[in-house]
Amino acid sequence: MNSLPTTSTAATILVVDDEPDLRTLYELTLLREGYRVETAGSIQEAREQLQGQRFDVVITDMRLPDGMGMELLLRLRDQSRPERCIVMTAYGSAENAVEALRTGAFDYLTKPVDLKQFRQVVASAIQGIGAVPAPGCAPASFAASALGSAASLPQDETALQALVGNSPSMLAVKQRIAKVAKGMAPVLVHGESGTGKELVARALHACSQRAQGPLVAVNCGAIPENLLEAEFFGARKGSYTGATQDRPGYFQAAQGGTLFLDEIGDLPLAMQAKLLRAIQERKIRPLGSTQEEAVDVRVVSATHRDLAAEVQGGSFRQDLYYRLNVIEITLPSLRERREDLPALCQALLRKLAHESGLPSPELDAVSLGQIAQLSLPGNVRELENVLHRAIALGDEGPLRIPPDSLPSGELPVSASLTPAPPPPLPAAGPATLPEDLQSWLDEQEREILIRALQDNGFNRTATAARLGISLRQIRYRIERLGIDLPAEGHKHHGDNA
Numbered sequence: 443m444n445s446l447p448t449t450s451t452a453a454t455i456l457v458v459d460d461e462p463d464l465r466t467l468y469e470l471t472l473l474r475e476g477y478r479v480e481t482a483g484s485i486q487e488a489r490e491q492l493q494g495q496r497f498d499v500v501i502t503d504m505r506l507p508d509g510m511g512m513e514l515l516l517r518l519r520d521q522s523r524p525e526r527c528i529v530m531t532a533y534g535s536a537e538n539a540v541e542a543l544r545t546g547a548f549d550y551l552t553k554p555v556d557l558k559q560f561r562q563v564v565a566s567a568i569q570g571i572g573a574v575p576a577p578g579c580a581p582a583s584f585a586a587s588a589l590g591s592a593a594s595l596p597q598d599e600t601a602l603q604a605l606v607g608n609s610p611s612m613l614a615v616k617q618r619i620a621k622v623a624k625g626m627a628p629v630l631v632h633g634e635s636g637t638g639k640e641l642v643a644r645a646l647h648a649c650s651q652r653a654q655g656p657l658v659a660v661n662c663g664a665i666p667e668n669l670l671e672a673e674f675f676g677a678r679k680g681s682y683t684g685a686t687q688d689r690p691g692y693f694q695a696a697q698g699g700t701l702f703l704d705e706i707g708d709l710p711l712a713m714q715a716k717l718l719r720a721i722q723e724r725k726i727r728p729l730g731s732t733q734e735e736a737v738d739v740r741v742v743s744a745t746h747r748d749l750a751a752e753v754q755g756g757s758f759r760q761d762l763y764y765r766l767n768v769i770e771i772t773l774p775s776l777r778e779r780r781e782d783l784p785a786l787c788q789a790l791l792r793k794l795a796h797e798s799g800l801p802s803p804e805l806d807a808v809s810l811g812q813i814a815q816l817s818l819p820g821n822v823r824e825l826e827n828v829l830h831r832a833i834a835l836g837d838e839g840p841l842r843i844p845p846d847s848l849p850s851g852e853l854p855v856s857a858s859l860t861p862a863p864p865p866p867l868p869a870a871g872p873a874t875l876p877e878d879l880q881s882w883l884d885e886q887e888r889e890i891l892i893r894a895l896q897d898n899g900f901n902r903t904a905t906a907a908r909l910g911i912s913l914r915q916i917r918y919r920i921e922r923l924g925i926d927l928p929a930e931g932h933k934h935h936g937d938n939a
């Protein structure tokens with residue numbers, strides 16, 4: 443099909459709608475934007491047009507006299523046609539929209555179509571396909587690539603290479619990223635902590651037509667509940683105490699780009715409803731404003747939880763889950779891809795050595811053997827930490843894993859902190875020098891963390907703030923030191939499970 447000529451360098455669009463008035467409205471709107479436009483009133487007419495010519499974008503109504511717009515979409519997909527397809531669905535038919543996105547539609551529009559949104563969605567579909575964009579559109583940022591093809595462009599490759607590992611499960615993840623990156627379908631990334639969910643979100647963004655736009659990463663579990671709405675949607679001056687000027691929210695900051703919502707399972711139910719509305723309507727209303735603002739944002743979310751089970755349990759909204767999980771990418775744990783360990787170690791050592799300004803130590807059979815013994819429940823993040831310590835504590839020569847990182851010295855992951863009260867902190871360090879500095883430091887860190895956690899009702903957000911470290915850091919340290927939080931600790935408001 444790619445051999446069919448495009449008639450001009452201006453983007454060419456096929457509009458399929460059986461209502462002549464609407465067809466004309468869409469046609470005139472697009473012509474005014476500088477695109478070339480053809481129209482069809484039925485599936486049959488659209489097929490004929492597609493047989494004779496290659497388009498950049500096909501915009502089709504869902505309900506047509508001789509069938510459903512979905513048929514056209516399936517046909518384009520099955521023939522590996524490069525056209526990006528935008529489907530127009532009736533208001534309230536969320537299922538159609540989600541089904542179209544799952545089938546490979548670039549995006550969807552809800553009828554009655556808002557013309558501003560219409561122009562925005564078309565502009566976004568034109569971006570990055572090599573055709574001349576309409577005046578006023580952001581310039582195409584990279585060369586032609588086809589929807590559905592795993593065409594690898596230089597920045598795509600770099601982004602995918604950041605995800606180290608060529609095990610079958612990681613290759614499948616990378617292929618899926620390349621396949622679904624272009625388009626507006628929301629993606630839910632699922633995987634244990636430290637498996638690289640944020641890296642996947644970054645790769646999705648870098649491989650998308652929005653790569654030149656912003657990527658805004660948000661940890662939903664780290665924002666106090668009373669600030670969520672203002673943080674997400676922005677706030678007008680005076681809308682709450684302390685709002686001394688208009689402030690944009692994450693949606694505004696991610697305009698034209700990607701919004702990465704990490705730990706989406708931590709979002710309270712009230713905020714879930716507001717997020718659902720923003721995603722459905724593509725409009726947000728900043729706190730204290732009477733006006734809604736249109737937003738053009740692709741949403742990628744991530745969780746380590748079993749959201750389907752949370753839906754069953756009533757703590758996560760089913761409709762939001764359905765909207766976020768249009769495309770799911772599941773990351774394997776490190777246990778499931780042990781064959782990636784050598785490549786991961788090499789890449790992480792290079793990165794860590796570069797960051798610390800130390801030479802990258804040699805990874806020999808002994809060090810690899812030692813690493814292979816580690817259970818690494820914290821996945822790549824934990825591996826990274828072990829290697830970090832090995833570099834910091836190591837002498838010149840091949841890398842050696844510190845003894846306390848090895849299984850015999852490993853602190854039990856489930857070691858509970860509740861039965862024994864923590865020993866008091868030493869007032870001024872040990873009287874004699876410790877024989878094993880790292881173990882001694884770990885013990886001090888453990889005690890400080892336990893005390894701070896207890897003081898803060900086991901709320902990790904509050905504890906992290908108290909200790910001046912990030913939530914991510916505290917989660918990491920808790921895991922590394924095998925501190926087991928009491929069950930209630932997971933439920934504290936604004937905290938991360």
Ligand SMILES: Nc1ncnc2c1ncn2[C@@H]1O[C@H](COP(=O)(O)OP(=O)(O)OP(=O)(O)O)[C@@H](O)[C@H]1O
Nearest residue numbers: 604605606607634635636637638639640641822823
């Ligand atoms: N496949 C990988 N290749 C290279 N580095 C990786 C890979 N996976 C994870 N990492 C590194 O491990 C660390 C943790 O990754 P990331 O933050 O993406 O994990 P996560 O799944 O989002 O974790 P969490 O759920 O705890 O937020 C980062 O430093 C990241 O660069």
